[in-house]
Amino acid sequence: MGNRTKQEMSELRMHHPSPIAHHDHLVRLQKAIADSGLASRRKAEMLIAEGRVTVNGRVVREQGLKINVEKDHVKVDGRHLKPAPPQVFIMLNKPKGYVSSLSDPEGRPTITDLLGGVSVRVFPVGRLDYDSEGLMLLTNQGALAQTLLHPRYHVPKTYLIKVKGVLDEKQIADLERGVELEDGLTKPAVVKKIRKAEENSWLEVTIHEGRNHQVKRMLDYVRHPVIKLTRVRFGPLSLGSLSSGQFRYLTDREANALRSVVTDRITDVAAGAEPGSTAAKTRRRRAGAQGWAKAKKGRKA
Numbered sequence: 001m002g003n004r005t006k007q008e009m010s011e012l013r014m015h016h017p018s019p020i021a022h023h024d025h026l027v028r029l030q031k032a033i034a035d036s037g038l039a040s041r042r043k044a045e046m047l048i049a050e051g052r053v054t055v056n057g058r059v060v061r062e063q064g065l066k067i068n069v070e071k072d073h074v075k076v077d078g079r080h081l082k083p084a085p086p087q088v089f090i091m092l093n094k095p096k097g098y099v100s101s102l103s104d105p106e107g108r109p110t111i112t113d114l115l116g117g118v119s120v121r122v123f124p125v126g127r128l129d130y131d132s133e134g135l136m137l138l139t140n141q142g143a144l145a146q147t148l149l150h151p152r153y154h155v156p157k158t159y160l161i162k163v164k165g166v167l168d169e170k171q172i173a174d175l176e177r178g179v180e181l182e183d184g185l186t187k188p189a190v191v192k193k194i195r196k197a198e199e200n201s202w203l204e205v206t207i208h209e210g211r212n213h214q215v216k217r218m219l220d221y222v223r224h225p226v227i228k229l230t231r232v233r234f235g236p237l238s239l240g241s242l243s244s245g246q247f248r249y250l251t252d253r254e255a256n257a258l259r260s261v262v263t264d265r266i267t268d269v270a271a272g273a274e275p276g277s278t279a280a281k282t283r284r285r286r287a288g289a290q291g292w293a294k295a296k297k298g299r300k301a
């Protein structure tokens with residue numbers, strides 16, 4: 001904790017509002033106030049200490065009182081607390097021939113055309129080319145989306161691609177090490193051979209950045225242009241059997257996995273470790289075990 005910046009601490013807090021499905025759970029009063037967006041958790045504690053908060057009509061000065069955000073009536077300075085807006089996460093399987101943004105000045109079909117019935121305003125987390133397919137994540141959680149996309153946090157994206165011809169071992173090693181594109185050296189990628197077709201072949205490529213047309217440019221570099229590109233994984237999410245053109249809401253488990261990735265990446269960077277690396281994971285596990293032991297000792301005392 002010691003070496004986290006203020007910005008990182010506030011990002012961590014932003015990623016931990018109560019998820020929709022958990023609205024019925026008990027949460028601490030100061031967290032409920034912070035989740036509503038009214039004040040930071042610290043400010044909420046001050047509001048409580050100053051006697052400006054009531055729960056079901058009674059002034060509460062006690063910190064840490066657990067309330068049910070669905071049922072308890074919380075007022076701050078006499079005004080009802082609005083519950084935090086629900087967090088929405090959607091997975092879409094974008095077909096080719098659709099723009100991956102919500103609107104298109106050229107009037108081409110966009111992913112908005114595929115999101116019928118979604119009433120919450122959600123935004124795509126990253127892009128896929130017009131002729132690319134596959135997993136797109138959409139959410140109303142701006143800060144979380146930014147962290148998932150930021151190259152500093154190295155969140156992996158995996159693409160199943162069909163390329164012209166067959167790569168040799170040296171070309172695969174080049175891609176894995178990093179190749180020099182016009183916007184700089186690419187970070188190491190993971191390249192897996194999947195199968196060979198008659199003239200062409202299929203590969204799975206995992207990258208940890210999101211530059212424009214990156215996979216296509218990497219494969220152009222080794223002179224095996226991409227014929228077809230499908231994003232099959234994004235961080236902890238897998239496209240699975242979702243049909244082309246269809247969308248679904250993430251399960252609680254998937255949404256939590258996404259939040260954990262973000263929290264872990266921020267923790268790793270704050271600790272000066274390579275985000276998502278084995279060393280960082282070990283460090284996190286050790287820190288977690290120490291925290292747990294400390295908490296256990298505290299309970300015994």
Ligand code: URA
Binds near residue numbers: 212229
């Ligand atoms: N890389 C590309 O070249 N295109 C995409 O759509 C996604 C990654």
